[in-house]
Amino acid sequence: MNLNTLRTLSVVAEIGSFVDAAQRLNMTLSAVSMQMKTLETLLDADLFDRGFRPPQLTPLGRRVARHARTVLAAYDDLVGLCQSPDTIKGDFRIGFVPTSSVRLLPGFLVRVRARFPDAHFRIETGLSDDLLARLKAGTLDIAVVTGGDDVPRTMRTYPVSHEALVFCLPPHAADWSIEDCMARISFIHFMPHTGIGRLIAQQLDRMAATPSDVIVLDRVDAVAECVRAGVGFSILPEPDIRRFATDTIILRPMTPEPVTRDLVLACVAGSRLDAHARLLAQAFAPATEIATDA
Amino acid sequence: MNLNTLRTLSVVAEIGSFVDAAQRLNMTLSAVSMQMKTLETLLDADLFDRGFRPPQLTPLGRRVARHARTVLAAYDDLVGLCQSPDTIKGDFRIGFVPTSSVRLLPGFLVRVRARFPDAHFRIETGLSDDLLARLKAGTLDIAVVTGGDDVPRTMRTYPVSHEALVFCLPPHAADWSIEDCMARISFIHFMPHTGIGRLIAQQLDRMAATPSDVIVLDRVDAVAECVRAGVGFSILPEPDIRRFATDTIILRPMTPEPVTRDLVLACVAGSRLDAHARLLAQAFAPATEIATDA
DNA sequence: CAATCTTATTCGATTGATGTGAAGAAAGAA
DNA sequence: TTCTTTCTTCACATCAATCGAATAAGATTG
Numbered sequence: 001m002n003l004n005t006l007r008t009l010s011v012v013a014e015i016g017s018f019v020d021a022a023q024r025l026n027m028t029l030s031a032v033s034m035q036m037k038t039l040e041t042l043l044d045a046d047l048f049d050r051g052f053r054p055p056q057l058t059p060l061g062r063r064v065a066r067h068a069r070t071v072l073a074a075y076d077d078l079v080g081l082c083q084s085p086d087t088i089k090g091d092f093r094i095g096f097v098p099t100s101s102v103r104l105l106p107g108f109l110v111r112v113r114a115r116f117p118d119a120h121f122r123i124e125t126g127l128s129d130d131l132l133a134r135l136k137a138g139t140l141d142i143a144v145v146t147g148g149d150d151v152p153r154t155m156r157t158y159p160v161s162h163e164a165l166v167f168c169l170p171p172h173a174a175d176w177s178i179e180d181c182m183a184r185i186s187f188i189h190f191m192p193h194t195g196i197g198r199l200i201a202q203q204l205d206r207m208a209a210t211p212s213d214v215i216v217l218d219r220v221d222a223v224a225e226c227v228r229a230g231v232g233f234s235i236l237p238e239p240d241i242r243r244f245a246t247d248t249i250i251l252r253p254m255t256p257e258p259v260t261r262d263l264v265l266a267c268v269a270g271s272r273l274d275a276h277a278r279l280l281a282q283a284f285a286p287a288t289e290i291a292t293d294a
Numbered sequence: 295m296n297l298n299t300l301r302t303l304s305v306v307a308e309i310g311s312f313v314d315a316a317q318r319l320n321m322t323l324s325a326v327s328m329q330m331k332t333l334e335t336l337l338d339a340d341l342f343d344r345g346f347r348p349p350q351l352t353p354l355g356r357r358v359a360r361h362a363r364t365v366l367a368a369y370d371d372l373v374g375l376c377q378s379p380d381t382i383k384g385d386f387r388i389g390f391v392p393t394s395s396v397r398l399l400p401g402f403l404v405r406v407r408a409r410f411p412d413a414h415f416r417i418e419t420g421l422s423d424d425l426l427a428r429l430k431a432g433t434l435d436i437a438v439v440t441g442g443d444d445v446p447r448t449m450r451t452y453p454v455s456h457e458a459l460v461f462c463l464p465p466h467a468a469d470w471s472i473e474d475c476m477a478r479i480s481f482i483h484f485m486p487h488t489g490i491g492r493l494i495a496q497q498l499d500r501m502a503a504t505p506s507d508v509i510v511l512d513r514v515d516a517v518a519e520c521v522r523a524g525v526g527f528s529i530l531p532e533p534d535i536r537r538f539a540t541d542t543i544i545l546r547p548m549t550p551e552p553v554t555r556d557l558v559l560a561c562v563a564g565s566r567l568d569a570h571a572r573l574l575a576q577a578f579a580p581a582t583e584i585a586t587d588a
Numbered sequence: 589c590a591a592t593c594t595t596a597t598t599c600g601a602t603t604g605a606t607g608t609g610a611a612g613a614a615a616g617a618a
Numbered sequence: 619t620t621c622t623t624t625c626t627t628c629a630c631a632t633c634a635a636t637c638g639a640a641t642a643a644g645a646t647t648g
Contacts, residue, residue: 001369044383064376074364078358078362081354083338
């Protein structure tokens with residue numbers, strides 16, 4: 001009759017390991033193990049196949065885990081019934097795409113703490129696709145992701161920031177045209193399979209320009225260092241690159257017209273934060289303001 | 295995060311008093327009070343108006359109580375997922391109409407205990423209408439009620455017993471016709487607003503006979519004693535009247551043709567006992583067999 | 589408007605459930 | 619095999635829930 005075991009099961013099912021689930025839940029491994037054993041006894045069912053070392057969910061276990069999320073969602077709804085719509089209380093899980101977690105997160109936390117002292121957020125980082133999948137699965141309440149076509153219709157989105165994409169050139173290429181860069185140095189591509197990476201790839205397509213060489217990196221700071229070191233040039237959101245060595249990296253607006261990357265707060269329609277998402281979105285100041293803070 | 299408080303709230307909302315809810319739940323009054331207080335603190339909401347002395351649910355409290363049943367139902371479903379369809383385990387609430395609780399209940403309990411040792415039933419007695427309302431509200435899992443038009447379509451029913459209605463005449467009226475009885479002695483009517491009472495009323499209508507005088511009683515044993523004492527005559531299901539003084543009461547089949555009262559096991563389609571209801575119905579032996587046992 | 593009844597709240601004591609940390613067992617990798 | 623990782627088990631500590639008794643507060647009655 002205790003929902004904690006169901007929440008644990010849900011996380012274990014999502015993560016696929018007792019240790020990692022324990023870490024996520026701030027409990028010891030033994031507590032997770034005991035909860036799962038208790039649950040199996042209570043339901044008189046084999047939820048896990050202990051023949052494997054991360055114990056594997058049985059088919060029944062998977063069904064129960066899925067159903068557990070239904071129960072938890074119903075419970076969360078009940079809690080939501082009691083909350084007035086202009087304040088936010090409770091424990092929530094919020095996801096951030098990596099770049100936003102660096103720039104937007106601190107300001108968000110400061111404002112949210114001031115405005116909603118009774119709301120607590122567990123922050124998790126992931127790529128847009130990952131976060132969206134977890135929103136859908138119910139293991140995340142709300143997330144900041146790259147807006148665009150990739151966000152399903154079933155989700156409500158609220159704009160959080162608009163950021164211009166810019167060319168980032170190494171100092172020695174200060175006078176080069178973009179075509180020169182394409183021909184003479186590498187293009188440093190921020191992960192093409194991410195929300196922002198896809199946006200960058202679109203720009204490359206649009207310019208109908210094929211870089212002579214492409215280097216893929218998974219961190220903005222790594223990209224910045226490579227550009228500064230003269231390894232190549234890149235395209236990145238302006239606020240992101242500004243955080244690194246602005247003076248030693250040449251920034252140029254996108255041609256022929258500016259291109260923006262939009263970060264949005266996404267939330268499953270009807271989920272427990274649905275009614276509050278707009279309020280939360282206000283806790284993100286305009287992107288430029290935050291950028292100059294940094 | 296504990297469903298017990300929700301279950302308590304649900305019962306309190308149904309019954310409308312902490313004392314009675316405590317009794318039903320086998321807890322002390324103080325435990326109920328504490329749970330409700332804890333729940334109010336947890337949800338940070340006023341569920342009850344303590345200005346009255348059975349505390350009254352606030353509108354929000356009513357909504358929460360209703361939603362609590364949704365959560366509990368989802369949880370019960372989850373438990374149901376793990377139960378194999380040909381066995382029954384768990385704690386259930388079963389309702390009996392008063393007459394059936396006397397005759398059918400003992401046999402039912404004996405058979406159920408033998409066949410489903412891990413199933414436990416809380417037995418509650420009530421009139422058909424009451425039991426049906428509680429099935430719908432989710433505070434009862436299954437119930438034995440008088441079958442007929444009164445059972446809503448949303449419920450599945452399984453026949454439990456067919457019982458002939460009979461005229462019950464006092465010894466001194468042994469040679470009288472029914473018309474004589476109508477004219478000369480009172481008709482003792484078992485509660486007309488109950489399932490079986492309505493059936494009896496229909497018979498009176500069908501015979502187009504208006505009794506000279508009607509006495510309404512709410513207990514079969516009281517009816518039997520009155521008939522035996524010569525106060526009047528009556529119509530009752532045969533097995534019920536047979537339990538009392540068969541030798542001193544004259545039984546006569548209904549004219550022109552026999553009429554039966556059907557007891558059915560009713561269960562809300564899709565509820566957690568839905569899949570097992572047929573099995574449970576088998577735990578009721580044919581009515582005649584039980585009647586001769588008594 | 590007492591006096592009384594009924595019902596809910598509060599409080600200290602007890603019990604039971606749940607979590608922790610360390611030691612042991614079991615699966616998977618080297 | 620041997621080592622590493624991961625889960626299980628156990629004794630112990632901690633916290634939450636319940637009980638019974640005393641108290642308080644709304645309802646009822648004369």
